[in-house]
Amino acid sequence: MGLLSVSIWLPILAGTVLLAIGRDENAQAVRWLALAAAIASFLVTVPLVTGFDVASAAMQFEEKLPWIERFKVNYHLGVDGISVWFVLLTAFITIVVVISAWEVITERVHQYMGAFLILSGLMVGVFCAVDGLLFYVFFEATLIPMYIIIGVWGGPRRVYAAFKFFLYTLLGSLLMLVALIYLYYKSGGSFSILDWHKLPLPLTAQSLLFFAFFAAFSVKVPMWPVHTWLPDAHVEAPTGGSVVLAAIMLKLGAYGFLRFSLPIAPDASRHWDWLIIALSLIAVLYIGLVALVQVDMKKLVAYSSIAHMGFVTLGFFIFSELGISGGIVQMISHGFISGAMFLCIGVLYDRVHSREIASYGGVVNTMPKFTALAVFFAMANCGLPGTSGFVGEWMVILGTVKFNFWLGLLAATTLVFGAAYTLWMVKRVYFGDVANDDVKALTDINRREFTMLSLLAVAVLWMGVYPKPFTDVMHTSVTQLIQHVGKSKL
Numbered sequence: 001m002g003l004l005s006v007s008i009w010l011p012i013l014a015g016t017v018l019l020a021i022g023r024d025e026n027a028q029a030v031r032w033l034a035l036a037a038a039i040a041s042f043l044v045t046v047p048l049v050t051g052f053d054v055a056s057a058a059m060q061f062e063e064k065l066p067w068i069e070r071f072k073v074n075y076h077l078g079v080d081g082i083s084v085w086f087v088l089l090t091a092f093i094t095i096v097v098v099i100s101a102w103e104v105i106t107e108r109v110h111q112y113m114g115a116f117l118i119l120s121g122l123m124v125g126v127f128c129a130v131d132g133l134l135f136y137v138f139f140e141a142t143l144i145p146m147y148i149i150i151g152v153w154g155g156p157r158r159v160y161a162a163f164k165f166f167l168y169t170l171l172g173s174l175l176m177l178v179a180l181i182y183l184y185y186k187s188g189g190s191f192s193i194l195d196w197h198k199l200p201l202p203l204t205a206q207s208l209l210f211f212a213f214f215a216a217f218s219v220k221v222p223m224w225p226v227h228t229w230l231p232d233a234h235v236e237a238p239t240g241g242s243v244v245l246a247a248i249m250l251k252l253g254a255y256g257f258l259r260f261s262l263p264i265a266p267d268a269s270r271h272w273d274w275l276i277i278a279l280s281l282i283a284v285l286y287i288g289l290v291a292l293v294q295v296d297m298k299k300l301v302a303y304s305s306i307a308h309m310g311f312v313t314l315g316f317f318i319f320s321e322l323g324i325s326g327g328i329v330q331m332i333s334h335g336f337i338s339g340a341m342f343l344c345i346g347v348l349y350d351r352v353h354s355r356e357i358a359s360y361g362g363v364v365n366t367m368p369k370f371t372a373l374a375v376f377f378a379m380a381n382c383g384l385p386g387t388s389g390f391v392g393e394w395m396v397i398l399g400t401v402k403f404n405f406w407l408g409l410l411a412a413t414t415l416v417f418g419a420a421y422t423l424w425m426v427k428r429v430y431f432g433d434v435a436n437d438d439v440k441a442l443t444d445i446n447r448r449e450f451t452m453l454s455l456l457a458v459a460v461l462w463m464g465v466y467p468k469p470f471t472d473v474m475h476t477s478v479t480q481l482i483q484h485v486g487k488s489k490l
Contacts, residue, residue: 002063004077007087008125009489011094015117018110027109031102034113038098041120042091046085054472057081057480059130059194062072067134071184072091073191076131080475082328083127085470086251089335090127092459093247093260094120097240099452100343104350105153112153114401115242119145123248127255130200132180132191135259136173139252140214143169146241146249156238161229161236167220168229176216176260181208183264195264197484213261220253224283227306233354234302242298246338251331254312258481262316266485276317281410283310288417292424296431297345297355300425301338304381307414308334308393314411315396318403319406319485324478325471326395332470333380333388333463340377340456344370347449348429352438357428361435365443371430371451373445378426380460382419388463390477402490 001009014037020032048061059078067075079087093224097116105112122145125138143166151162183196186205188415201209219226230250234242286308291303308330315327326405346369348363349355364371380387383394393415401408434440463470 002077003044004061004063004079004087004128005123007041007044007048007091007119008077008128010044010121010316011032011037011091011117011124012121012348014041015114015121017120018114018117021110025109026464027106028379030110030113031098031269034117034284035095037089037117038095038120041117042088042095045091045124048079049088049473052079052081052084052473055476056083057476061085062130064130064327067131071191072189073133074131075134076192077128077134078130079128081474082481083255084473085328085332086127086248086255087124089251089332090120090123090248092455093244093335093339096339096343096452096455097243099448100243100346101238101240102448103162106345109151110205112149112240115145115149116244119149119244123252126252130193132183132193132196133189135193136177136180138279139175139256139402140170142249146245149241150233153238153241156236157232158236161232164229165233168222168226172219172226173216175212179212179307180445182209193259193264199264201265201267203267203271207271210261210265210268210272211258213265217256217261218279219316220256221250221309222253222306223279223310224287226305227283227287230306231299231302234305234342235296238349239342239349242302242342242346243339246301246342247335250305250309251335252330254309254316257313257316258328262485263481269485270319273317273319276313277407280310280314280317281407282309282410284314284414287419288414288421291421292417294421295357297357297425297429298342300357300421301341301345301381304341305334305338306416307418308338311393311396311411311414315392315399318399319482320403321482322395322402323399323477324481326392326399328392328474328478329388329463329467330392331397333392333460336378336456336459336463337377337387337389340373340453340460340481341381343452343456344374344377347445347453349443354438357425359436360429360439362432362439363430363442365434366439369450370445370453373450373457375430376457377453377460378422380464381422383415386461388460388465388467390464391467391473428430 129135294300315323
């Protein structure tokens with residue numbers, strides 16, 4: 001087993017062991033085992049970045065073993081500059097999620113921790129899979145633990161939200177399965193994604209494949225108008241579920257565009273780029289306005305996530321290195337920032353048991369340390385220079401302006417909307433006089449909460465001040481992808 005296999009199966013195995021423990025009497029031991037497994041899984045992923053050859057666009061740390069030999073299906077893993085950071089991000093966020101649940105989850109602790117560890121391994125598998133069928137198995141398997149997390153530990157409408165999440169994402173993926181089978185036969189019996197990148201397909205076939213992949217990945221991003229499952233899932237999910245959903249699971253769809261849609265159907269991607277650009281701008285503009293009228297903090301941040309992911313898909317389909325690199329940077333940054341914002345909402349909810357903005361006011365008077373961190377993450381969400389939120393958005397806007405000035409101008413307006421709805425929430429929740437007795441009785445964050453938020457604050461600041469390590473790793477792979485798509489006949 002290589003590093004990639006260990007990074008996938010270590011958390012899955014650890015999660016299975018925790019499920020087998022099966023008793024809440026061992027809750028404290030379960031928490032420590034889960035934290036140890038999460039840290040070990042993260043440490044395994046670090047050499048993937050430190051040992052990565054930034055000059056090569058080929059798959060690195062490859063592992064290939066026969067799996068279903070009759071159909072030439074292989075257990076084939078590898079990472080390139082596009083995927084390697086997401087492996088590290090997934091393992092890092094898992095540590096934060098385990099810490100966040102330490103005192104909050106008191107029932108079925110072993111199941112909760114086990115589900116998150118298994119989910120972590122499956123998501124890493126999505127980013128590492130080089131075999132199409134293996135990708136599909138990991139991609140679909142991630143639905144199961146998240147469905148359980150929302151359905152068991154969620155809010156009052158958790159069953160409705162879990163079903164909606166499951167059905168939306170599953171139905172979209174069925175068309176992708178049809179596309180994978182078509183590519184298998186078209187390539188002479190190969191499930192290798194790298195072989196599919198070389199197929200000379202006519203525009204009609206490419207267009208059908210493009211929309212089959214679009215059905216699966218647009219729901220996962222989610223893009224307008226198939227975004228309606230996300231606010232419900234976020235509102236009902238426990239804090240850890242919201243963090244993983246926003247930080248990692250939304251990225252699976254965007255990653256699919258880079259791994260499947262653009263390289264397998266380059267002509268169709270260029271032919272239908274106007275559609276993706278239009279839907280992305282609707283997400284950026286319209287969803288930004290929707291976020292502005294929300295009264296529930298979780299819903300506001302959920303709609304904010306949709307708007308920010310619109311930036312990602314916009315960057316991908318302007319077919320420039322600046323745009324695609326900016327989209328990837330935005331995905332990583334959004335993982336840090338959105339995760340942190342949902343954790344901040346969770347900190348308040350654990351004390352007051354309300355997510356309504358009107359239930360708060362003047363939190364800074366009773367929780368100064370927490371407010372300092374929460375406002376920092378809010379500023380990062382606005383795209384403040386010096387934070388990671390600025391880097392990706394700036395790259396995408398700059399790439400879009402080079403592509404078309406008026407589209408770039410429209411995209412840039414999201415910075416105004418983002419500042420409006422984020423600062424409106426910050427003003428109402430954190431500043432002013434103490435609004436009520438609940439706020440007056442609040443106590444500032446403890447060491448556990450300070451640790452989990454500080455980890456994310458360091459990541460946001462580091463990426464905002466010095467993004468070069470991130471862009472260096474992805475540069476060669478993105479350049480090769482642009483050259484491949486640039487050979488389009490259209």
